[in-house]
Amino acid sequence: MTNRQQSDRLDPATVIRAGLDLLDEKGLDAVSTRAVADRLGVRINTVQWHVKTKARMLDLMADAVLGEIPLTDLPAEPAERARELARRFRRGLLSHRDGAALVVGTYPAEPGTLAFAEALVEALLACGLGDREAAWTSWAVIYFALGLTQEEQAVDHRPLGDILARAISATTHPALHRVAGHLAPGSFDERFEFGVEAILAGR
Structure with missing residues (x-):
């Protein structure tokens, strides 16, 4: 499956939800774009397609909390x-x-x-x-x-x-x-x- 096909299976909200689930289970130190990709069963590039960087992902996770x-x-x-x-x-x-x-x-x-x-x-x-x-x-x-x-x-x-x-x-x-x-x-x-x-x- 290509990165584009993997990306089409996801949306930013799904990525952020997976990040929050990982946060709740393992804590902030465990959260990374690679860890979220592993959790979703996709390549890291697929996660980065939606959130670009770890810093951007954390911004969006924080916004989701608020x-x-x-x-x-x-x-x-x-x-x-x-x-x-x-x-x-x-x-x-x-x-x-x-x-x-x-x-x-x-x-x-x-x-x-x-x-x-x-x-x-x-x-x-x-x-x-x-x-x-x-x-x-x-x-x-x-x-x-x-x-x-x-x-x-x-x-x-x-x-x-x-x-x-x-x-x-x-x-x-x-x-x-x-x-x-x-x-x-x-x-x-x-x-x-x-x-x-x-x-x-x-x-």
Whole structure:
């Protein structure tokens, strides 16, 4: 079968779906155009026909993750709408293994990403923010959600609490020692709500 015949059996959506399935099964480090080709039973050139490069494939995968975030049935009140969008963003990242690590490394100007960004910025503008404040607050919310979710998804592999306990004492780092119980991984839901509220309160 020629590469063109193989390509005709596929479409970009099928390639991206296979990439997301591979992500969920094996993690981001296992995702490549060759691995997706193997999963689909086609040649690597066939996958590249649709997505060109690994970087482009990851962009489209990240956009697909954001495209899964529901943008309907949102609260009418703008600040609560922004909070709910932030919650849905985090849930969308958590719905895929290494979802935050995937999205944080991409910047796709694609339909799913743009639709989510439009909804978040619109909510912030409706709160009365100026153009710059709405844009920068949206970045703050997204960066915070990505960072916290990336930590949450990696927590089993990074025993930060144990590392911190061994590294500090009341003598060497009194402030850190005092609050150490609140710095260890865990309570992600509460930390997320606190952080989003702090960002929006300072808008």
